[in-house]
Structure formats: structure tokens, C-alpha cells
Amino acid sequence: MLTRWTGVGFKIIVLLFFTLWTIVPIALVVTNSFKKEMDIFTTTPTLWFSPTLTNYFNAFSKGDFSLYFINSTYVAVISSLIAVGFGTFAAYGLTSFRSKWSNTIANGFLLGKLVPAISMLLPLFTLIRLTGFLGTLVGPIVAHAALNLPFIIWLLMGFMRDVPKELNDAATIDGCTKMQVFWKVVVPIILPGIAAASILAMQYSWNELLFSMQLTDMDTYTLPVGISTFVGAISVDWGKSSAAATVTMVPMIIVGFFVQKYIAQGTTSGAVKG
Known part of the structure; x- marks a missing residue:
């Protein structure tokens, strides 16, 4: 009995530690976004202060933050649609047209995700520059879609392997083609996986900061790049950067809250069943 309670207590301590590890930095950013500069730079952090919206006003009016927000939304949505679209078809091809090379190809895609992203920066930069898309939103869209594609293929293959073969056979006997089986049988079953892949992408x-910073210019900055402009060579505008970071976190937190069951189901099912 003592051993069991010791194990439970240890788990609770670990969970509390990781909860604080996650929440405290977010709480500091949010509180700093409502503080005046004199309150941010106090030697002892102040829990009680007079909140102000000046940092938010300055971020939106003086830092082109609205433009960065629109750019990020455009890049995130389009790159996710491309990655999930191609990834779904690729996963279906690798699982439905079985051959001795299917698993090898799938593992090759996963290895692409394990390669450090920075090693792909120079080749992608060169290709995008040669095609004339450097400094446009096409650059980060292509980069993000390419970086997300291996993981999405691997994730969705786990779902598709779990689709009962009898359903595919029954649809084929009824006269469905491979693509009709895909749209009418496979896609409805793996919708949680597609939802999880879309949100994660x-x-x-x-x-993402690295590729967006190198492939865009001032008119096509995304939110992470825009926030980085608040960091100067000598000082950091903590008020505006905290306000910008807070607004940046909100959309993904809201989306994650509403689709968290799909994310949990998608990542666990895709990993375990694959």
C-alpha cells in the first residue's frame, strides 16, 4: 500500500512540475503584456499592478502586426491544406497498393522528419530564389508544407492500416473504383486523423520562425518574424513583444481547445495502430 501511494505521489509531483513548467512562462508573457514598462523592469516581479492596453495598441498600430497576422493565417492555412492533401493521397497509395517497398518508403518519409530542419534551409532557399518566389508568401508555404509532409504521411498511414479490409473489399465488389473507395470509405473513417494532422500542421x-525569416521580406513577414523585430541589438521591447506573443497564442489555443479530442485520438491511434 505504501509503495503504491509513493508511486502515485511521485506521478502527481511530476505532473505538477510539468504543468508549472508550461503555465508559468505563458503567465509571465500575458501579465507583461498588460504592464507598463516601469512595472516590467522592477527588480522584484510585481503581481499587483495597474493594467494597460498600451502595449497592444502599439503592437497593432506601430508594428504592422495586423499585416503579420494576416500573412501567418494565409501561410498556415494554405500550407496545411497542401501538406494534408498530398499526405492523405500518399498515405493511401502506400497502404492500398501494397508492395515490399511500401514500409521502406514510409520509413524514408519519417527519416525526412528526423533530419534537422536547418539542413534543408539552403536547398529550399536556392530553389525558391531560382523560381522567383523569394520574398513572397509562396516561400514559407512551400517550406512548411514540405516540412510537415513526412509526419502527416506517417501519421495517416497508421489510420489507414486500421481501416477494415472487408470494407474496402465490399466497396470494390459493389463496383467502386480505388478513388471511390478512398472518398466513400477511407476518408470518413480516418477523419479524426485528418483533423489531428491538419491542426498539428x-x-x-x-x-515556425527560421524558414519564414529567411524566405520573406518586410511585406510578407509572418507573426514569429514580426515579433522578432521587437528584439533590437541593444534592448528588447518587452511590452510590445509580450502583447504580440499573447495575441499570437490565442488562435491556436482556441482551435486546440475545440479539437483536442481529435488531436489526442489522432496522435495516439496513428502512432499505436500504425
Whole structure:
């Protein structure tokens, strides 16, 4: 009995630690966004202060934050649609047209996700520059879709392998083609996986900095790049950067809250059943 309670207590301590590890930085950013500059730079952090919306006003009016928000929304949505679209068809091809190379190809896609992203920056930068899309939103869209594609293929293959073969056979006997089986049988069953893949791809694109910084210019900055402009060579505008970061977090938190069951179901099912 003592051993069991010790184990439970240890788990609670670990969970509390990771909860605080996650919540405290977010809480600091949010509170700093409502503080005046003199309150942010106090030696001892102040819990009681007079809140102000000046930082939000300055971020939106003086930092082109509205433009960054629109750019990020456009890049995240389009790159996620491309990655999930191609990834769904690729996963279906690898699972339905079985051959001895299917697993090898699938593992190859997963290895692409394990390669450090920075190693792909120079080749992608060169290709996008040669095609004339450098400094446009096409650059980060292509980069984010390419970086998300291996994981999406691997995730959705796990779902498609779990689709009962009898359903596919029954649809084929009824006269359905491979594509009709895909749209009428496979897609409705793996919708939780598609939802999870879409949200994870969108979250990655929304928060990605490295490729967005190198492939855009001032008119096509995304939110992470726009926030980084508040960091100067000598000082950091903590008020505006905290306000911008807070607004940046809100959309993904709202989306994640409403689709969290799909994310949990998608990631666990796709990993375990695959």
C-alpha cells in the first residue's frame, strides 16, 4: 500500500512540475503584456499592478502586426491544406497498393522528419530564389508544407492500416473504383486523423520562425518574424513583444481547445495502430 501511494505521489509531483513548467512562462508573457514598462523592469516581479492596453495598441498600430497576422493565417492555412492533401493521397497509395517497398518508403518519409530542419534551409532557399518566389508568401508555404509532409504521411498511414479490409473489399465488389473507395470509405473513417494532422500542421506553420525569416521580406513577414523585430541589438521591447506573443497564442489555443479530442485520438491511434 505504501509503495503504491509513493508511486502515485511521485506521478502527481511530476505532473505538477510539468504543468508549472508550461503555465508559468505563458503567465509571465500575458501579465507583461498588460504592464507598463516601469512595472516590467522592477527588480522584484510585481503581481499587483495597474493594467494597460498600451502595449497592444502599439503592437497593432506601430508594428504592422495586423499585416503579420494576416500573412501567418494565409501561410498556415494554405500550407496545411497542401501538406494534408498530398499526405492523405500518399498515405493511401502506400497502404492500398501494397508492395515490399511500401514500409521502406514510409520509413524514408519519417527519416525526412528526423533530419534537422536547418539542413534543408539552403536547398529550399536556392530553389525558391531560382523560381522567383523569394520574398513572397509562396516561400514559407512551400517550406512548411514540405516540412510537415513526412509526419502527416506517417501519421495517416497508421489510420489507414486500421481501416477494415472487408470494407474496402465490399466497396470494390459493389463496383467502386480505388478513388471511390478512398472518398466513400477511407476518408470518413480516418477523419479524426485528418483533423489531428491538419491542426498539428497548422500549429507548426503558425509558430515556425527560421524558414519564414529567411524566405520573406518586410511585406510578407509572418507573426514569429514580426515579433522578432521587437528584439533590437541593444534592448528588447518587452511590452510590445509580450502583447504580440499573447495575441499570437490565442488562435491556436482556441482551435486546440475545440479539437483536442481529435488531436489526442489522432496522435495516439496513428502512432499505436500504425
